[in-house]
């Protein structure tokens with residue numbers, strides 16, 4: 111098991127460069143098997159989710175060539191075989207191989223996907239989408255068998271604007287016969303990045319980024335080169351760290367529009383930020399800060415993946431602030447640990463009420479999931495004394511070189527095996 115140790119209470123200055131978006135990359139890597147030639151993807155983050163997906167590619171006999179610049183994926187000699195549990199359970203996004211294998215071979219056999227325990231996380235909308243395209247879905251011994259004689263375009267309305275279902279249906283529909291319309295589609299920037307990748311291969315997708323996506327099936331997908339967008343959640347996490355510990359802290363290589371909801375909240379509470387074309391510099395806090403309320407929502411609303419790190423910031427604001435989580439039913443597992451560090455927070459149903467400002471004092475805490483782990487890093491940097499975060503593997507799943515990047519701006523942070 112890995113543990114991160116932080117000596118908190120230090121000011122951080124300098125700049126941090128954000129890597130490629132985890133939630134785009136984890137879809138792009140499975141999607142690459144849809145090409146009949148070779149795909150080169152650059153700016154893929156060096157995180158353990160990338161490793162887990164490349165392990166599945168190797169299981170499918172896909173040639174993978176990873177370098178610091180790019181990942182070259184060549185599926186020309188691949189096989190379509192069952193994705194066993196030890197592979198699928200490492201991350202949620204393994205489910206993207208269902209859409210990609212169905213789209214390529216009209217058959218996919220894989221065990222249940224894994225991922226953070228932030229909710230029940232059903233995939234009924236994915237499966238309903240596959241069935242609408244003409245597939246049958248069987249569920250035996252913890253695995254799904256999805257297959258179709260032929261895939262035909264269809265009109266699919268999503269009951270919930272699900273990121274995963276939108277992308278998985280796109281992967282299954284790009285080579286289907288005829289036209290597919292996804293209505294009430296999710297609009298996250300990662301979906302646009304995946305649609306652009308598929309179009310670079312010769313797919314015909316329009317409307318990505320809006321709630322109606324149209325896909326005209328094609329027979330062949332060719333060679334392509336693609337770049338992953340910057341990770342808006344990694345960017346938001348460092349900007350929150352900058353608001354609490356920056357003197358000043360610049361976060362580079364980002365698309366500020368992708369985190370408008372966060373930046374406007376920071377300005378509302380009194381954080382001074384300078385927004386550049388591809389960077390945000392956090393200059394410090396006003397004398398008089400204001401409490402605030404947030405409610406997570408689908409894009410472009412306040413991202414649920416920044417809810418936990420942002421809660422740490424709210425512990426330092428005067429008065430009462432509220433956080434309402436609307437996407438995941440179990441995403442307050444960081445709160446008992448923030449209270450252990452000295453925060454004053456009460457949870458009722460899906461709303462946490464935070465009273466501040468409260469001084470945080472370092473202690474032993476646990477990373478219960480990826481973003482709760484990120485919140486523990488934010489709290490540890492702020493807290494006086496030493497904070498030790500166990501289960502730090504969760505954090506490495508989604509934050510590329512987080513320890514090194516923070517050391518570069520003056521943090522006293524280290525990671526070790528225990």
Ligand code: EPZ
Nearest residue numbers: 133203231232233234235236270272273274275415437480
């Ligand atoms: C993606 O998860 C992200 N993961 C999540 O980030 C993120 O929290 C989430 O979108 C929302 O923004 C990846 O991209 C790999 P959804 P996904 O399908 O696709 C319900 C992180 O920290 N739902 O948009 O799994 C579901 O239960 C991770 O990086 C169904 O009911 O999320 C949830 O309440 C955590 N049936 C809501 O929809 C379905 O078939 C949104 O889920 C699918 C979803």
